[in-house]
């Protein structure tokens with residue numbers, strides 16, 4: 502796989518709540534590794550919106566196990582994860598593989614039955630693809646971020662626009 506192929510998600514969605522957990526389960530998935538910031542909650546928000554929490558419960562009812570995988574610190578990640586009663590891995594160092602391996606161990610699922618859902622190409626998608634995991638890219642929930650993330654976003658928007666122009670990465674369910 503060339504390095505650029507590892508930056509192409511398997512699927513797109515406007516938000517995690519736009520995904521159909523029952524359809525993911527029918528596709529053969531048993532586990533979801535989900536990013537925290539801008540995927541489950543907006544920047545600096547400490548609790549899940551009711552619609553997001555309802556979606557997580559729906560995923561579990563569909564037979565999917567969910568683990569939060571975040572590059573953010575343990576205090577924030579654990580507080581959020583405990584409030585929605587999910588396992589989590591903080592300081593994940595995505596796109597490095599160690600955090601993904603820990604998340605798979607917590608889920609008890611294999612790579613081919615686990616999907617990654619996240620809003621960043623250079624951490625979530627790249628890490629997932631390097632691990633052989635199915636990668637779903639979602640649109641970020643909130644635009645307020647640290648400067649470092651912001652400059653990466655500029656690159657990311659250009660990359661995503663280029664992929665869409667080339668017809669790479671189909672909208673989820675299309």
Ligand SMILES: [Mg+2]
Nearest residue numbers: 536538539620
């Ligand atoms: Mg994120």
